[in-house]
Amino acid sequence: MPTNPAAVPPESSDEPHVPGVPSTVTPEVAEPVEPREPAPPKGDQSGPATGSPTGAPTGLPQEAVAQQGEWLTTAQGDRMHDTDHSLKAGPRGPVLLQDHHLREKIMHFDHERVPERVVHARGAAAHGVFTAYGTASGVTKAAFLAKDAATPVFVRFSTVLGSRGSADTVRDTRGFATKFYTEEGVFDLVGNNIPVFFIQDAIKFPDVIHAGKPHPDREIPQAQSAHDTFWDFVGLHTEATHHTLWNMSDRGIPRSYRMMEGFGVHTFRLQNAAGETTLVKFHWKPKLGVHSLVWEEAQLAAGADPDFHRRDLADAIEAGAFPEWELGIQTFPDTPEQTFEGIDLLDPTKIVPEELAPVQPIGRLVLNRNPSNYFAETEQVAFHVGHLVPGIDVTDDPLLQGRLFSYLDTQLTRLGGPNFGQLPINRTHAPVNDMLRDGMHQTAVHQGVAPYRPNSLDGGCPFQAGAAQGADIEVPVPLPASRKVREAPESFDDHYSQARLFWRSMTPVEQEHIIGAYSFELGKCYEQAVKERALLTLAHIDERLCSEVATALGLPAPAPDAGSDDGLVSPALSQLGQEWPTEGRNIGIVVAPGADPDGVRALREAVFAADMVPLVIAPAGGTLDGVTVQRTFATARSIEFDALLVAGVPAPAADALPVRDAKTGVRGTDIEPRLALLLGEAYRHGKAIGGWAGAEAALTAAGVPQDAPGVVLGGSGTEVFEQLTTLLRSHRVWDRFPAAS
Ligand code: HDD
Structure with a gap:
């Protein structure tokens, strides 16, 4: 029997609420639920689907769930009565070598880690569904792009340079890798949030990464390009100029993974049912628009919440504010030159401006389910640019060609052998009948005696498919008549025009x-x-x-x-100049004792109704005038909020620093210094700020001019919120930045 009452299996078999829809079973998107705080871990709840303590809410099939039964066992299924004490020769005696449970537990722990990715080690991921519009069917026979086809996907976002535990908000390129589990096999679109790359030839990849990673002597700085070796490299490789400029722009510090564009970068070749080919570039367009942090926010977030992007993604999905993108293609005639309007389509340092080749929408991606186990899914997922389906092919871009080798090779070290494709997250949803056998971590029990072709002993199986059976037949692209060289084409010499x-x-x-x-x-x-x-x-x-x-x-x-x-x-x-939806934005509501609690309640409802997340900030936790407090002055930091509303002036703390009235210079309107910091930072970062019920004094004390752009005062909380919502559509109050005026 369990000795600890907390270990008694729960009696309830109610399935816990899980926002989102399991992509493995149905492509429909659930109705958004009311945004709320992230739920506590679900580890202590049982569920009827698997009868396991932790497996039920995952949406995974029974065989993919490791835990079964209610009792603690060894890895061999031997039930354990004590996992807290080693087997010893007497309570004060030495530990006995025969304690298998001790040795097994520590042996396994000692080997819990796999090598982190050599690049893109820091990441976060989500499940979802991709639904095709059918608009690409004229240029590709790929079945998952046919009208209304719904395909489960797994998307992993990442930074490039940092280690697994590094901060999310560093200045860097972001990875945007999508695994489509199509009926014809897996298609991976392994892209970035920047449409160009540092180098033009994959042979330079180790060089650029060695230069960007921390210096080999002291191993600093972590996850940064702000150091000598990076700038040494890009200064000596002028082909990196275009990508570096994107990195130094606001694209290098996204506000959220939900607010990033994604790009396949290279030109790909599509083939339709008639065998005609078209060159394309893939684009992901976020529904919420492309938005960024400001640099000070990014730096603050790296300390105050290093998991800023990871948390934002998981919270949004859990709250039902499912992130969405449209997939689009730019199409170009497949000419022998492989250029468009003078732009070399094989040069990965070049874009084709959308004004020259519009992005045509071909489908919609919705992320609607968080992973249930980081290691099994986000860490073990293995993407590969060579995972293609009939109708999508690569081109001769020399960067892409090198990637075709690297992504297979790297998994041997990272995932420990050639069978990583059998890991649940990597398994194709198409039937597999290969002749690959054995090897490290083989989990399949293959049948038959003849894993070779042709054979007469297994009835000739498996059979080779032809075009009629949907076989992936290489596009017979003519090769240039040329000579064997280590050279780049002349067109690759233009490093500055773009x-x-x-x-x-x-x-x-x-x-x-x-x-x-x-x-x-x-x-x-x-x-x-x-x-x-x-x-x-x-x-x-x-x-x-x-x-x-x-x-x-x-x-x-x-x-x-x-x-x-x-x-x-x-x-x-440019990221500016348009208006965007505001769903899923965080609205901070600063409240003081007695400051219009009914108004605060009404405001919370209004924020929920607008599909945004209200977070009440008060001097202390618990409830204030019956309103639940989500953040305190100790736990709130400006980076978390897209806009702030202030109701009333919190009483000064006993040790509060006196604050001078910004306009009159008169001392006396003291506020809590942490509140002054919160408001001051939000103001500096161009965030919309509103106030009612006596908020003026707090704003003045924090140095926020009441007549500044994007500062809204008066009326009720809900009226002020309406005006802030309009401001939020432009992401920030740009007029507050000196260059904009
Ligand atoms: Fe790469 C990972 C994107 C060039 C070698 N790459 C990796 C990931 C992304 C990209 C998003 C993370 C995938 C994940 O979440 O697991 N890489 C790109 C883009 C590139 C690019 C958009 C240029 C257009 N990469 C590139 C080159 C090479 C690599 C030229 C090597 C010659 N990339 C790798 C890798 C990684 C990887 C070493 C590390 C982990 C992995 O593959 O699975 O093979």
């Missing part, structure tokens, strides 16, 4: 952020030559960019060398 296009397409406030980012990153470098070389690169992009960064570094700006350009601008590259 960096200029990107810079020109930014609004003034976005350009200011880029100048700030270069100034910060290069300011963290020590080597004079590295900084000077970086400035030489900037001189090729824009004179002002170069001179302002040079001023920040205290160095002379080199002469501008802006080349001769077409002056093209691509408004689609």
Whole structure:
């Protein structure tokens, strides 16, 4: 019998509420549920589906759930009565070698870790469903892109440089990898949130990663590009200029995984049922728009909540605010030159501006279920650009070609052998009948005696399929008549024109952020030559960019060398200038004792009704005037909130610092310093701020001018909230940033 009452199996067999729909069983998306706080772990609840203590809520089939039965056992199923004491020769005596349970438990623990990914080690993932519009059927025969086809997916987002435990909000490129479990096999779209790459040839990948990772002597800095070796590399490899500029833009610090674009980067080749081919680039367009943090927020979040993006994704899905993207393609004729409007489609440092080739929507992705076990799913998922289905093929982009080797190879070390495809998260949903056998971690029990072809002993099975049976037959692309060389094509030599296009397409406030980012990153470098070389690169992009960064570094700006350009601008590259849905945004509500509790309750309802998340912030936890408090002044930090509403002025703490009235200079309107910090940061970061029921004093004390753009006062809480919602559609109050005025 269990000795600890807490270990008694729960009697209830009620299935716990799980937001989202298991993608393995049905593609329908559940009705969004009311946003709420993340639920506590569900580990102590039983469920009828599996009869296991932890398996029921996962939506996984019985065989994928490790735990069965109610009693603690060894790995061999031997029931245990005590896992808290080693077997000893007397209570004070030595431990006996015969204690198998002790040895098994510690042996297994000693080997719990697998090597982290050599890049993209830090990530978060979710299950979902992809539903095709059918609009791609003219260019591809891929079955999952046929009209209304619904395909389960697993998507993993990541940073590139940091280790598994590093912070989410560092300045970096983000991975956006999607596994489509199609009826024709797995298709992986292994992309990034930036449409270009640092290098043009995969043979340079170890170099760029060695340069970006921490210095090998001290192993610092973690998850940063702000150091000498990174800037040494990009200064010496001018092909990296375009991608580096994207990284230094707001794209390098996304607000949320839910608010990122995704790009397949390379050009792919599609083939339709008639055998015709089309070149395409894949784009993911987020329903909520593309939004970013400001740099100070990103830095604060790295300390205050290193799991910022991971938490945001899981909380949103749990609250029923399912993240959504549209998949789109840009299409190009498959000509022998493989260029479009003079742009080399095989060069992964180039985009094709959307104004030249519009992105055509072909389907919708909804993420609706969180993983139930990080290791089994998010850590063990193995993506591969070579996981393709009939109708989608690769091109000769030399970066893509090298990736085709790397993604298979890396799993041998990371997942311990060639059978990683059998791990539940990696299993295709199509029938498998291969002739791969044995090897480390083999879990299949293969039948028959003849895993070779042709054979006469297993009835000739398995049989080879033809086109009529949906076989994946290579597109017979003609090869260029050429010679064996280690060379890049001449067109790959243009390293600056698209960096200029990107810079020109930014609004003034976005350009200011880029100048700030270069100034910060290069300011963290020590080597004079590295900084000077970086400035030489900037001189090729824009004179002002170069001179302002040079001023920040205290160095002379080199002469501008802006080349001769077409002056093209691509408004689609800017994140500003449109309005976006506000679903899933966090609204902080600062309350003081006695400050309109009914108004606060009504406001919470209004925020819920707008599909946003209200988080009440009070001096202490518990409830205040009957309103549940979610955050206290000790636990709240501005980074968490997209907008703040203040009801009343909290009483000053006994040790509060006196705060001077920003306008009058008069001392006396003291507020809690942590509240002053909260409001001051929200103001500085361009967030909408509202107040009612006597909030003016708190705002004044925090240095928030009442007549500043995006500060709304008066009326009721719900009226103020309505105005804040309008502001939130633009993500931030851009007028508060100096460059915007
Ligand atoms: Fe890569 C992981 C994206 C170039 C070698 N890559 C990895 C992941 C993403 C990308 C999103 C994480 C997948 C996951 O969540 O498990 N990589 C890209 C993009 C590239 C790119 C968009 C250029 C357009 N990668 C690239 C090159 C090479 C690699 C040129 C090697 C020659 N990438 C790897 C890898 C990783 C990986 C070492 C580490 C873990 C893994 O594959 O499974 O094989």
